Amino acid sequence: MKITPSARVLRMLGEIEFDEWQCIAELVDNSLDDFTEILRAGIPWAGGYHVSVHLPTTPNGELVVEDTGQGMDRERLERAVRAGWSGNDAHDKLGLFGMGFNVATARLGRRTRVLTTRQGDPEWIGVDIDLDRINDDFEADDIAEPKADPNEHGTRIIVSRLKAERATWLSKNGANLRNHLGGVYSWILENRPFELTIGGIRVKPVRHCRWSDDRSVLYNRKERIPAYIEIDTKLEDGLACSDCGEWQMPGHRECEACGSSRVTVRERRVHGWLGIQRYLDKKEFGIDFLRNGRKILRWDKRIFSWRNPNGELGNEEPEYPVELAHQGGRIIGEIHLDHVPVAYQKNAFEYDDRSWRAAIEMLRGNGPLLPQRAKEAGYAENHSPLARLVKGYRRNDAGERCLVPGDPNGKGPIHPETRAWGREFQNGKAEYQSDDLWWQAVLDYEAAKRGEKAGKADASTPDGADTAAVLEALGVPSVWTSPTAPTATVVGATATSGTSGRETLQERIARYVRDSTVYPTLTKSLGDPEIGYVQVEARRLTVGKLVDDKGNPTPVLLDQRRGMSFTAFLDLEHVVFKRFGMDPADLLLMELAVLLKVRSDSEWSHSQIIAAIRVSSLSDTALDSQAVGAEAQELLANIRQRMTRAVDATGDPARAFQYLTPDELTSTEIAMVAEGRVARTSDLGTKAEFLLYVPALFLVRLVEAWPEAFMDGLVFKGLHEGVTSLGARRLGVARIVGYLADLATVVPASLPSQLERTRLSIRLLADELSEEQ
Numbered sequence: 001m002k003i004t005p006s007a008r009v010l011r012m013l014g015e016i017e018f019d020e021w022q023c024i025a026e027l028v029d030n031s032l033d034d035f036t037e038i039l040r041a042g043i044p045w046a047g048g049y050h051v052s053v054h055l056p057t058t059p060n061g062e063l064v065v066e067d068t069g070q071g072m073d074r075e076r077l078e079r080a081v082r083a084g085w086s087g088n089d090a091h092d093k094l095g096l097f098g099m100g101f102n103v104a105t106a107r108l109g110r111r112t113r114v115l116t117t118r119q120g121d122p123e124w125i126g127v128d129i130d131l132d133r134i135n136d137d138f139e140a141d142d143i144a145e146p147k148a149d150p151n152e153h154g155t156r157i158i159v160s161r162l163k164a165e166r167a168t169w170l171s172k173n174g175a176n177l178r179n180h181l182g183g184v185y186s187w188i189l190e191n192r193p194f195e196l197t198i199g200g201i202r203v204k205p206v207r208h209c210r211w212s213d214d215r216s217v218l219y220n221r222k223e224r225i226p227a228y229i230e231i232d233t234k235l236e237d238g239l240a241c242s243d244c245g246e247w248q249m250p251g252h253r254e255c256e257a258c259g260s261s262r263v264t265v266r267e268r269r270v271h272g273w274l275g276i277q278r279y280l281d282k283k284e285f286g287i288d289f290l291r292n293g294r295k296i297l298r299w300d301k302r303i304f305s306w307r308n309p310n311g312e313l314g315n316e317e318p319e320y321p322v323e324l325a326h327q328g329g330r331i332i333g334e335i336h337l338d339h340v341p342v343a344y345q346k347n348a349f350e351y352d353d354r355s356w357r358a359a360i361e362m363l364r365g366n367g368p369l370l371p372q373r374a375k376e377a378g379y380a381e382n383h384s385p386l387a388r389l390v391k392g393y394r395r396n397d398a399g400e401r402c403l404v405p406g407d408p409n410g411k412g413p414i415h416p417e418t419r420a421w422g423r424e425f426q427n428g429k430a431e432y433q434s435d436d437l438w439w440q441a442v443l444d445y446e447a448a449k450r451g452e453k454a455g456k457a458d459a460s461t462p463d464g465a466d467t468a469a470v471l472e473a474l475g476v477p478s479v480w481t482s483p484t485a486p487t488a489t490v491v492g493a494t495a496t497s498g499t500s501g502r503e504t505l506q507e508r509i510a511r512y513v514r515d516s517t518v519y520p521t522l523t524k525s526l527g528d529p530e531i532g533y534v535q536v537e538a539r540r541l542t543v544g545k546l547v548d549d550k551g552n553p554t555p556v557l558l559d560q561r562r563g564m565s566f567t568a569f570l571d572l573e574h575v576v577f578k579r580f581g582m583d584p585a586d587l588l589l590m591e592l593a594v595l596l597k598v599r600s601d602s603e604w605s606h607s608q609i610i611a612a613i614r615v616s617s618l619s620d621t622a623l624d625s626q627a628v629g630a631e632a633q634e635l636l637a638n639i640r641q642r643m644t645r646a647v648d649a650t651g652d653p654a655r656a657f658q659y660l661t662p663d664e665l666t667s668t669e670i671a672m673v674a675e676g677r678v679a680r681t682s683d684l685g686t687k688a689e690f691l692l693y694v695p696a697l698f699l700v701r702l703v704e705a706w707p708e709a710f711m712d713g714l715v716f717k718g719l720h721e722g723v724t725s726l727g728a729r730r731l732g733v734a735r736i737v738g739y740l741a742d743l744a745t746v747v748p749a750s751l752p753s754q755l756e757r758t759r760l761s762i763r764l765l766a767d768e769l770s771e772e773q
Contacts, residue, residue, distance in 0.1 A: 018107050020169050021180050022345060024053060026104035027065040027157055028181070028196065029294070030080075034069035034155075035194050047153070053198040055170045055177075056162060063108060063170060066156040071118035074125055081114055081127055081140075106131065109162040115143060116155040123147055124156075174199040182206040187334065188293040208288075208332050209425040210275045212435050217392050217403050221641065225392030227276040227403060229385045231335060233362055235268040238339075266339060270359045274333035274385050276393050276403065278425075278438045279418035285329035287363075289349065290336045296346055303360060303386065304331075306368050308377060319369040320390045327396055327415060331389050335363065370394075398445050399634075405438050406445025407521045408540075409583070410631060410763070414441065417520040441520055449631060450766025505549070509559050512569050515543035519570055522585060526592055528612035531600040534564040534592060538584075546571035556587045564599065589613050625747075628755045631762050632743040636699070639740070640692050642715045642769070643699065647688035650709055657685035659702055660694065668694045696744035700737055707733045713770040739765035 018026075028051055035049040047068045054064040072080060081101065105112040115126035126143035133141075162170070170177075178198045186205035188194060196203040211227035219225050241255035241263055254261055277285060286299040307316035321329040337359055341350040349356050364386040367379030371391065374382055398406025398413040405418050418441070424432040431437060503511070516539035527533030546569055548554045555574035559567045568591075570584050571577075577584065593609040596602070602609065647656045660668065669681050671693035684690050691699070703710055711720035711732065718732035742761035750758065 016103050018103060020166055021177055023104040023107050025184060026100040031067035031069055032188060032194060038070060049194045051196045055174055055199050056167050057171055059164060059167045063159040066154060068154045071153045071155055072116045077116055105159050108166050109159040111161045113143060113158045117147060117152055119151055119153040178203045183298055184295050187290055209278050209422045210332060211278055215403060217401060219392045225388050229274045231273055231385060232271040237265050238268055239263055240266040268339040270337060270362055272335040274389055277330040277332045278435055279422045280328040280330050280396060280415050281419060282328035285332055287333040287335055290334060291342055292338050296342050296349060303364055320394060400442055400446055405441030408444040408448055408519060409521060410445060410448030414520045437518060440517060449635060449762060451763025516541045516569060522588060526613055526617045527596060528616040531596045531602050531609060534566060536566050536568050538568045538570060541569055541571045556591060558591055585618060625750050625755060628759050629746050632746045632758060635762055635766055636696055636743055643710060644688045644691045646709055646714045653688040654685050656688060656702055659705055664695050664698050700740045700744055704733060704737050715770060716768045717770045736768060
């Protein structure tokens, strides 16, 4: 079989810079192209679509890539191995360059055998390309091998006499190769029935861990920005050469670059999605750009930078992430650019091509992403898909406002935990596939800011509704449950059989795992350098009660797994948490202190060990005036908005306005001017919007003076008009006013006891808020 060029040129192709994974991908591309051709033809295909890569296990081993494709006849095989020829359409296939096969194989080794057969053919046919034996006659040896089954079909490529450094890399990097190609081919492996195995292990698509389609944030109190934006923009069709891929001017029948007559009308379309990752990462964020299903760029961040065309050379600077950039970013996406030319190594697009520039402008606009920077540069506000995401998600504050999971105790974001959850997502763990766990952490944080929801009082008392209302106003439940002494239990990993029909220990632990969710702030390594550490997965029970081996209720249960690794189950409905307000961390640390004291043979007391663990592993639980102040301001902002809507609903905003003192009016006007609301200062009192800018203490006085506008579920849940007892009314209002005053008076210099009171008031007041409609 004649091949070109000469052996000398083929050997030179092996010097072209291709990484090992790129060489493997070049060979896999041809198989996937064949599969795609079968799918498009609608041909029923027995045996499935499988590509198998067998890696060498020794320096003298072989690399084998085989598929279950259509196979080739002799004529097509001869063309396929001829350097410089490509039977692939330059726009529809992955194998874009005719040199790809020759470069990849010559880069890996000095001998390549290609065997192929079609269904019904009597034998395998092939060619043996030995770079040490081919002379200037360009002839390679033919191969013919018998078939075990006439229905066999496919192609097999065997590369031997591997270069030493290539053989070593391939033999040691099977897992890395699977992971990398799982990213490169993730879209294909997810959306087509193709299977790729490397070293006998299936390559799994490395999928994006993004928020679901229905998640969103409310920006600036008015604009709803989704966490997933679908992109599908069809550009004007164009003429392109099927051989070299060059786009042509309208009216041309022959390619201006290569002279080919295979010039056809081609679709030009930018499609895919942009979205928000469920966790922040310093490296794993950015946009993936694909061509024909294969990712050419992964985690690309150049789209986040803007260059001022009227500025100095080299003025390009990133616009995302800017705020807390050291934490990383979370904007991601997959954009298909099948019409944009790529570099021969398939690791970059032709960035000077107008098709690339047009696609980028469509995704990010032609001006700055950030509104203030756009204004300063003389551009209108950027409303592109990327600009919307940057605007809505550039901040990383915990809670619904920024869609960031937070600590269930209201301490702030839990970025390390969510990154760990992302790894479990990639590992395929079932409970991490949907965004439910992340969303629950957002809700738990919001709930922590509001405080634990208390059970409703029993109104079926002899004294009727007024009695229940008075008891509720006093914070006393009408039904008393006798508390059970708090205990915690450590259980072993070995099942213990009970009497007939009773649940075994293993069954009970399995039930607890099933009926619980991860409690992120205590799922970590806990300990201190002096006494060592234990690895804890904390889980919050959501169904039923937590009991020890004897059936007694317990707030904490430790299940030892391997070594010093534990699952800690927490029953947050236990009386010690619900009625006595204990921190789950305190009881867990008590149990761990006993274990660590024995393990380390420490002379420290249990209280010393607990203190050390607190400082070393739970430093984020310390009282901080700035953090408490921020929590107070966030809740006050929410209450302001609710009170504004409530006053507008009365149709009498002038009544609220009349309670302002001259000093408070001046402060309100100053705040509005600072927020750019200068025009609205002239009609103060005609609308309730001024409540968004009044001093916080004015809100306290307004609730006290006009409670019927805000109670009975309008802003706060407490009954007012529905209670006939004057004493109950006063108690209900006094409770709200007291909590609100604590929030309004918090200052940076507050003492720890004052901060504790404010944080408690934050949680209690948040629990008093009515459900938003």
